Amino acid sequence: MNGSMYSASKVLDIKLKRGPAGLGFNIVGGLDQQYVMNDSGIYVAKIKEDGAAALDGRLQEGDKILAINGHKLENLSHNAAVELFRSAGEDVQLRIQQRLPMPMNGPSSSKPDGESPVSSLGLLAATLGVAAILALLYMRFQPLLKRH
Template identity: 65%
Template sequence: MNGSLRPSPSVVDIKLKRGPAGLGFNIVGGVDQQYVVNDNGIYVAKIKEDGAAALDGRLQEGDKILAINGVQLEDLMHKSAVDLFRMAGEDVDLRVLKKLLQNDNGSTDPQPDQPSPALSLGVLLALAGAAVLFSFVYTRHIRKHF
């Protein structure tokens, strides 16, 4: 290692060539239209099928675009960011912060899903209640026959 700083593994540089339909994705966010609470960044909202981004495959919905052609996108109005994308030319360099992978339950934890303690307690209480009810009905039924 030569002591140079490297981007975080979750930051990637992506080069796209503008196609007939543009870059092939929509953006959201900006100072005036925060997509993420307390974050003025620009995010990929939708990847258009068969567009330049979809064909490349690296850019995904939810990724945060940090820069376009070396211009930082933090703290821009949404329209200013859109204008940068429109004027970016045919060959576009993006610096992207990849979104965290999430499980279906929204967790970023790679561990398998574990039942919550509250759910386990609820099941136990339901079983205990059923046992008490069964005991009550059973003992009433036996008393009638004696």
């Protein structure tokens, strides 16, 4: 993974109101804990269900946070960035760079990745059913086969 996936992405300003559980997301990255190779930026790692960020709906996992309340997050350690978030107050203005969707290879499908049209469990059940019928037929007709 490298920083190039963010080069042509959209920059967005988002205002969040801190809730009882904070802003409702976790961050990764920083000078000392690079999340993206050759990029010391701060990224959204996880959006917490029913948190301020999830209720707003614009911030997504993988987005790069460029600034908080006007303070740029360039060249900060992870702990320094966390401290900026903790001391940001109740109304927090974020400038984020949205991650670009990853390009797809091959045909597109309406099904999520890894989900085939026929479920593995269904295929297994059908195979076991056919094997059981064949075994039953073999046992039923085995005496007739021995006569000839």
